[in-house]
Structures are given as structure tokens and as C-alpha cells.
Amino acid sequence: MRRLGIHSFVWTGGGTQAELETAMEKSAECGFRLIEFAYLRPEKFDLDRLAQRAKSLDLDIAVTMGLTPETDVSSEDPEAVKRGEALLADAVKAVRDIGGSKLGGILYSMHGKYRTMPTKRGWENSVGAIAKTAAVADEAGVDIVLEVVNRFETNLLNTTAQGLAFVEATGSSSVRLHLDTFHMNIEEANPAAAIRLAGDKIGYFHIGESNRGYLGDGVIDFDLIFDALLDIDYQRDITFESFSSAVVDEGLSLACAIWRDTWTDNQPLARHAKAYIDLKRDEAARRRATNARP
Structure with a gap:
């Protein structure tokens, strides 16, 4: 693992500059070395100031986002695809301007529940759009990582195998997967087998519990997850993600179906996540060392 990060939505809905800066400060205080923001509109935020604050706190920045129906690059509507490509190019430039390292999330389709099956033409439109975005990102020094998400948040990439086929189709060596x-x-x-299948094609990794709350309070077997990450020698960033209606805004609550408070106090949640991930990573290393002994 390169850096351990935390999503800014643990701290704030992110509506103002001051809220984002406070989220950065709290992240650093809890020992995280990366903060993840939702898409930052340059007209709303002072990106230079955020970049300077991140540098002073020794924080890297990741930005994730999803597309709207009007900017869905997996659409068969060429105008929607064109708008989506422009939005993605602008997002890459915003990540560059804030001094961030990666743009991830649902970059390849609308973020939401579809009422239609994906189409071959839509898939090809999306592949082409991501290939164009990757070219812009290469020039900007920004990584493109495509988040594979569940069936209620996209109809295009729900499994690692689908993601790998999509990445290969882009023809870009700099596009990787963002697993969660x-x-x-x-x-x-x-899930552990999926991690091993993806191997070095994983460019970013989210740790989140099955109920979106405290790590260890759900059904995910994190021992198997960290064993698999160790098996593929994963050396990139890992970010803790947790949503509660106590913090996130209405738009995200609707998109991600956050209908209740999974927690109400974010400071202990964040500190617990840092300790839990460090513990699971260390336990996996000890298991590896024990099994390697003759």
C-alpha cells in the first residue's frame, strides 16, 4: 500500500471551500495521507488554495465522480457522449490543478439505476470516450481508474471481469480498475479471486463495509481481502469509504440509497477505520510470513 486515504464524505457534504479544508485537516489529524473528493467544479472552489493546503498537510488528493443522464458516455445519443467527454476532460484538468493523482469513479456511464439493458453501441461509445479521456490524463499526469460498482449504480461494469475487458478495449495502458x-x-x-484476477490492473482500491458503516460490523471477510492484496503485491492507494445520511447531501443519498444514519459521529469512525485497516494489513503480512516458514 502506498497511501491510506479517507473519503471526504466521512467529514462533510463538501458544499463549501471551508468544509473541504476542514475535511483535509481532520483527515491528516487521524493519520490519513490521502483524501478523496467528489468532483470539484473549478467555478465553485479555489483549486489552487486546496492544492496548497493539501501540500502543507502532506495529503495526496483523489477525485471520484459519476456521470448524469445528460453526460452519459455510454449513451447512444452522440450529443450526450460529446458532453460527457467534455466533462471528463474538464475533470482531469481539475485534478491536475488541485495537485491530485487520480480521477476515478463511474466515469464510463451514468451513476444510477438504469431502466434499459446496455447496448453494444453504448459500450463502444463509452470505450471511445474513456480512451480519449486517458489521452488527456496522460498529458496531465493524472491516473484514470474506473470503479466497478453494483447493478443499482450502473448497468455497464458490475464485475472485475467486465472491467478488465473494458480496460483492454480502450487500448490504453494507463487506464486501470478501481475496485471497492x-x-x-x-x-x-x-471477491478475493477477483482481486487476484485483476492483479496489476488495479489502480485504486476502496475499503468499505457491507452496511456502509464501521469496518468489521458487516459481513465482508477482510482477512481474505488483505491476503489477496498481498498476493498481488498491491502497492497503490487504499481509501476508506463510508456514507451516512448524517453527513452526505441529498443527491448522493438518492444515488447511493443512503436512507439512514449508519453512524452519527465521524471522528471515532475515522480513527477506527485507520486502526482496523492497519491491523488487517499487518495480520495478513504475519500470515504470509508464518506460511513461508519451512
């Missing part, structure tokens, strides 16, 4: 334990727990028959 919450979504894998829903869609993968064997």
Missing part, C-alpha cells in the same frame, strides 16, 4: 469491497460483496462470487 462494498460493491464486490454484492456482485462478485469470490
Whole structure:
């Protein structure tokens, strides 16, 4: 693991500059070295100031987002695809301007529940859009990581195998997968096997519990997850993600079906997550060392 991060929605809905800066400060205080933001509109936030604050706190920045129906690059409507490509290019530039390292999330489709099956033409439109975005990202020094999410948040990439086929189709060596334990727990028959299947194609990893709350309070077997990450020698960033209606805004609550408070006090949640992930990573290393002994 390179850096351990935390999603800003643990701290705030992120509606103002001051809220984002406070989230950065709290993240650093809890020992995290990366903070993840939702898409930052340059007209709303002072990106230079956020970049300077991140640097002073020794924080890297990841940005994740999803597309709207009007900007869905997996649409068969060429105008929607064109708008989506422009939005993704602007997002890459915003990540660059804030000094961030990666743009991830549901970049390849609308974020939400579809009422239609995916189409071959839509899949091809999405592949083409991501290939164009990757070219812009290469010039900006930003990684593109595509989040594989559950069936209620996209109809295009629900499994690691689907994600790998999509990445290969882009023809870009710089596009990787963004896997998430919450979504894998829903869609993968064997999440640990999926991690091993993806191997070095994983560019970013989310740790989240099955109930979106405290790690260890759900059904995910994190021992198997960390064993698999160790098996593939995963050396990239890991970020803790947890949502509660106590913090997130209405838009995200609707998109992600956050209908209740999974927690009410974010400080102990964050500290517990840091300690839990460190513990599980260390336990996996000890298991590896014990099994390697003659």
C-alpha cells in the first residue's frame, strides 16, 4: 500500500471551500495521507488554495465522480457522449490543478439505476470516450481508474471481469480498475479471486463495509481481502469509504440509497477505520510470513 486515504464524505457534504479544508485537516489529524473528493467544479472552489493546503498537510488528493443522464458516455445519443467527454476532460484538468493523482469513479456511464439493458453501441461509445479521456490524463499526469460498482449504480461494469475487458478495449495502458469491497460483496462470487484476477490492473482500491458503516460490523471477510492484496503485491492507494445520511447531501443519498444514519459521529469512525485497516494489513503480512516458514 502506498497511501491510506479517507473519503471526504466521512467529514462533510463538501458544499463549501471551508468544509473541504476542514475535511483535509481532520483527515491528516487521524493519520490519513490521502483524501478523496467528489468532483470539484473549478467555478465553485479555489483549486489552487486546496492544492496548497493539501501540500502543507502532506495529503495526496483523489477525485471520484459519476456521470448524469445528460453526460452519459455510454449513451447512444452522440450529443450526450460529446458532453460527457467534455466533462471528463474538464475533470482531469481539475485534478491536475488541485495537485491530485487520480480521477476515478463511474466515469464510463451514468451513476444510477438504469431502466434499459446496455447496448453494444453504448459500450463502444463509452470505450471511445474513456480512451480519449486517458489521452488527456496522460498529458496531465493524472491516473484514470474506473470503479466497478453494483447493478443499482450502473448497468455497464458490475464485475472485475467486465472491467478488465473494458480496460483492454480502450487500448490504453494507463487506464486501470478501481475496485471497492462494498460493491464486490454484492456482485462478485469470490471477491478475493477477483482481486487476484485483476492483479496489476488495479489502480485504486476502496475499503468499505457491507452496511456502509464501521469496518468489521458487516459481513465482508477482510482477512481474505488483505491476503489477496498481498498476493498481488498491491502497492497503490487504499481509501476508506463510508456514507451516512448524517453527513452526505441529498443527491448522493438518492444515488447511493443512503436512507439512514449508519453512524452519527465521524471522528471515532475515522480513527477506527485507520486502526482496523492497519491491523488487517499487518495480520495478513504475519500470515504470509508464518506460511513461508519451512
